[in-house]
Amino acid sequence: MTETLAEPAEDAIQPSLFASMAGRRRQRLAAARLLAGTGASWRTIDACPAWATASEGERQRLAAFVGAWWLADSLRASIDGKRLAAVCEVLGEDGLQRLLRAESGGLELDAAPPRPGLTEASQCADQLQSCGRALLLWGLPAALRALMPAALGWPAPEVNQHHAFDAHIDWARRAIDTGTAEAARCVQPASPPEEGEEGEEEAGNADDE
Structure with a gap:
């Protein structure tokens, strides 16, 4: 006796399907608003990545992590404690430590990893931010790459930045992929309370008592 496989229940499929469709519509609408007035085709709008329509804070965070992973080999070689502390303020302690501990030779490439100069x-x-934004733009299709700086209010990347990415394509892609994953993984370091807030909170607690 052969068993027939039961078809998936219709109500088990539709919610996730509808949620996916609704999410895609929202993304497309947000991309259309972002690129309004640029003459972008619907094909170009559909190619717009989710990060471009995220909040400004999320874009800054993503750019910082992507930029840090492009500069990773230079940062690992740095012995400037103040510089690493400044990077730590942006990435958080966990984010910086994962970057420093990562293997610079993780890709099976003949070319050595890039080691750009540090400020x-x-x-x-x-x-x-500068490196991360330039790298995110470099990773876009050509049509979007030309439109996105003005749409986001970002400065146009320097020509030599894109030349460096072209010369280290696999490392550039790795920086985008790893930086994106790390930006989603790391928790933004908590901002210290502004001066006066802590005292006000303590006073409020005293009043409650």
Whole structure:
């Protein structure tokens, strides 16, 4: 006697299907709003990545992690404690330690990993943003790459940045993939309370007592 496989219940499929369709519609609408007035085709709008329509804070966070992983080999070689402390403020302790402990030779490539120059500690956060934004733009289709800086209010990347990515394509892609995963994984370091807030809270607790 052969058993016939039961068809999946209709109500078990539809919720996830509808949720996926609704999410895709929201993403498409957000991308259309972002690129309004640019003359982008629907094909270009459909190619718009989710990070482009995320909040400004989420984009900054993503760019910082992607930029840090592009600079990873340079950061591992750095002995400047102030510079690493500045990077730690952006990535968090766990994020920085995972970057420093990662194997720089993780890819089976003939070419050595890139080792770009690093800025002074006071400019580290800006360098992470600059590298990360340029790398995220580099990873876009050509049509989007031309439109996205103005749409996001980002400065156009320097030509030499994209030349460096082209010269280390696999390492550049690795920085995007790993930086994206790390940005989603790490918890943003908690901001210390502003001056006066802690005292006000203690006073409030005293009043409650």
